[in-house]
Amino acid sequence: MDKKIYAQITLTTGDKINLELFAKKAPITVANFVSLAKQGYYENTIFHRIIKDFMIQTGGYYLKDEYLEALPNVDEIQGEFFENGFTKNDIKHDLGVISMARKSDFNSASSQFFLCSARSEHLDGSYAAFGKTTDTKSNEVILKISNYQTYNIGYGFTDFPCEIIGISKIRIGEDRYE
Secondary structure, three states, X not given: OOXXXXXXXXEOOOOEEEEXXXXXXXXXXXXXXXXXXXXXXXXXXXXXXXXXXXEEEEOOEEEEOOEEEEOOOOOOEXXXXXXXXXXXXXXXXXXXXXXXXXXXXXXXXXXXEEEEOOOOHHHOOOOOXXXXXXXXXXXXXXXXXXXOOEEOOEOOXXXXXXXXXXXXXXXXXXXXXX
């Protein structure tokens, strides 16, 4: 029997988001996320895009002396979703689902990911979902962040949060986090 993979995202607020990752449905995506998390890549990254009743996005930027800085580039991965010819991934973009952000190129995902704060069926089959929250409290944290006020800071950042929230660390394990 294959072992399950779990992740716990600890935020700068102390809140936690607990996830189960679905390696059978998105093996490349899960391996990429797990590798980056274990390297500490996501530590001190911020949620830079928040859209109420849709999603919260992170994994690309951090603040340095109050200036927005991009994280180092990482390799792009294959998009594991139906529109890209990948039929094993049938994960629906429901509340609590974690999925890879990408550009218009189907194989352009690298480090940025988002957590759905509402059912987003228009993403099904078009983005590589790869896990889901394991408890109600985690969903409540996502919903709380989704309600943060945002503004346009320019340079393509139209949904930037007024209140900064980031990732302190991500733990990966074979046991479910509480």
